[in-house]
Amino acid sequence: MADDKTKSGGQHQASMTDDLEAEALHLAEATDLSPNQARELIRRHGNDRKKLMELAKTFKAES
Secondary structure: OOOOOOOOHHHHHHHHHHHHHHHHHHHHOOOOOOOOHHHHHHHOOOOOOOHHHHHOOOOOOOO
């Protein structure tokens, strides 16, 4: 039922988490960022891939 307030939308949230993880891994592989740095960059700046690639150039890789 669409109006069921007991449902929390867990599937949607899981899908968003999977999307974030996939985008973070792509960004990490395409740049010198660690996966953790990539996730943080996405959380702070959104998922515009072009913008993220530009921002990633200014980050120093974790050692």
